[in-house]
Amino acid sequence: MRLNEVIFTDARPVDGYGPGFFRIAGEVHQGPMLLWDKGRADWGGLEDHDSLLGFVGVVDVLFVGTGAEIAFLPAELREKLEQAGLGVEVMNSPSACRTYNVLISEGRRVALAVLPV
Template identity: 65%
Template sequence: MRLNEVVFTDAKPVEGYGPGFFRIGGTVVQGAVIAGPDGVQNWGGFSDTEVLMGLQGRIDVLFVGTGAEIAHIPEDFRDQLETCEIGVETMSSPAACRTYNVLLSEGRRIALAVLPV
């Protein structure tokens, strides 16, 4: 039997983070970040859903990092994404980065939206 590796994206892993920044794929980005199949870009927070909605049909799950501690996300933010059939998993930003990296290494259809720690 021949096995082929399936790769859905060229997304880069989170290599590190600290107060106010993330290092993703060798690039340091200040502030909140979106990482996924379209690369890495700054994120305007929970009111900035346009780019995330554009991932409809291209990802199955969005990991949302709420900063140093887990916190509730706005209900309308979650509702907008779930209407587009994007699953939303909320956790602290460090946990979201770790989970994103593991599932990214498995070739899963995912993205990350994180607030800095």
Template identity: 65%
Template sequence: MRLNEVTYNDAKPIEGYGPGFFRIGGEVFHGAVLTGPQGTQAWGGYDADPQALLALAGQIDVLFVGTGAEVAHIPADLRSQLEEAGLGVEAMSSPAAARTYNVLLSEGRRIALAMLPV
């Protein structure tokens, strides 16, 4: 079997998570986070001003939204704003979103991830 090292270019992979935190690119972030081609930053969750998410339009094709420990719907008005801006939106549990993000990131896809903690 041949093993290949995974490279992520400039974006940083999700390395781990636990109750209330995420480890991304060697740094620990507490609370909800937004990560992608623009780097990693705190995200205020569904109640935050959506400008940080809307600013991704044109830079990415899909925004994954990690909904916490369980899969849930994101607020309809937020989904509508994101889709009207031309962003594809996929909601899933945060653990599944982290795994999916890492796989697609390793393939060089144009993606970002907004996650609520587990």
């Protein structure tokens, strides 16, 4: 097996997660959060539509991690995101973190909105 060092450019990867927290580039952050190549912010969860709509035109795909289990987005939120033309992929939070890390290592324009497990 050949292992290669991954370079993340400006984006910071998700190093780990646990009950109620995420570790981003070595720093622990509590609660739901947003992560993209330009930074990290606290997130109000699935009711915080405006924060997610702020990614329109900034990223190509938004990964939404719904906690330990996959869940549907509220219909109103999904409609707003679709009307705005933002690509959204919904999955459980561990999968969303892994997928985000892979795509930022490729230099892709992605963001992560994630609820803790």
